Amino acid sequence: MNKVKFFALVSCVFLIFLAACGSNENTSIKLGEVTRSLFYAPQYVALEKGFFEEEGLDVELQTTWGGDKTMTALLSDGIDVALVGSETSIYVYAQDSNDYAVNFAQLTQTDGTFLVSKEAKPDFEWEDLKDSNFLGQRKGGMPQMVGEFVLKKHNIDPHNDLNLSQNIDFANIPSAFASGDYEYVQLFEPTASVFEKEGNGHVIASFGEESGHVPYTVFMAKESYMAENEENIKAFTKAIYKAQKWVDETNAAEIAEVIQPYFEDVDLDILTSSIDRYKGQGSFATDPILDEEEWNNLKNIMEEAGELPVEDVPYEDLVNTEVAEEVINN
Structure with a gap:
């Protein structure tokens, strides 16, 4: 084999190696949380314990400070996924949006x-x-x-x-x-x-x-994003479900140690007692499914407060349980 053919062969092998490495890069997801809250402990567990990385995701967390700002960031593609109260998806729906915000994974199931x-x-x-x-x-x-x-x-x-x-x-x-x-x-x-x-x-x-149970804080994404990124949404939900199971099976003290980097100004004993209080009243959802009974409870609460903007808020349009059900079954 002459030198030209040898170097050509080496170059091809090198390029194939680079392509293979590149194909294993994690997919980036921009996640916006409505506020920084201990109430969202399973989310921080998923980040700290590497559950997102295990599913091939690089999740970039930012705090968007308020429901209005969070939804603006989501609808303008400033973030891909929002962690926010599920009532915000109803407000968007009432504005006759052509691209709904769809709830796909529930994180908390009571008021906090x-x-x-x-x-x-x-x-x-x-x-x-x-x-x-x-x-x-x-x-x-x-x-x-x-x-x-x-x-x-x-x-x-x-x-x-x-x-x-x-x-x-x-x-x-x-x-x-x-x-x-x-x-x-x-x-x-x-x-x-x-x-x-x-x-x-x-x-x-x-x-x-x-x-009672209500879809208090939920991960949501635009309908178009979910349609174009089905595997990313599935991977994201799998990571959250891992974290939910881990939180459910782990004592408050160990959970507090894992998530303390997100609450550096709070003493560990306060984190522990707070998590214990939330676990005791069942605030952390143990799976990502937002069921219809919880959705109806949300609508009743909004209607009682005079804040339900439209009479018909269809569960099947604003809630996607297929991804969560597939993740749990598999």
Whole structure:
């Protein structure tokens, strides 16, 4: 073999090697979370334990801070997948969108807020809330809608029986409660536990326990993205399901250690107790399927709050369970 043929052969082998290596590169997915929350523990587990990489995905996480901003990022292709309240997909649907936001994997299945009082209330009754100064959540968001649903369940009209304030941005609610003359507030973990530890508040009830199962936080993507990236969506869902099973089978202390990099300013004992509280009330979904009963509960909560924008919100259009069912069955 002459030198020319030899070098040509070597070059071909080298190019084939590069092509083979290139074909094994992970697929990139841009994921936007509506806020940074301990409530989303299984998502951080999937990232930290490498479950996405095992499925051939390189997931780039960004916090998009708010439902409106998250959906804007999703619809404008700033992100591929959104972790956000499933009510946002209904709001998009009501705008006659040609490209729906489709819910394909559920992460949390209860409300994640707790009723926190400034003073200790060992004998608390829901009736005690009447005529109180109550710091509420953003109008139209899941925390506020679930809060109103629970209050009405206990014969309390949130807009007539409370001195309700809703003019504080989500990120500033804890500090506003601590420094203001509010008597009650809805808070997520770990903030609720931090308030207890520092003596700034007392957890006296759970909105998650009171409201039942609801698709509170869900992974969604545009209908067009799902159609064009079926394998990516399936791989993503498989990674989430792995994380859900791991969280369900693992104690709170070990989960806290795994996800602590996402909450560097929170003490490990607070992370542990917060996760234990969420696990105890079944907040973390144990599989990614969003069933129709949960969807109907969501619609009832929205309708009760006067926020359901259209009469018919078809489950079969806005929810895709085929991917999750295939992942679980296999």
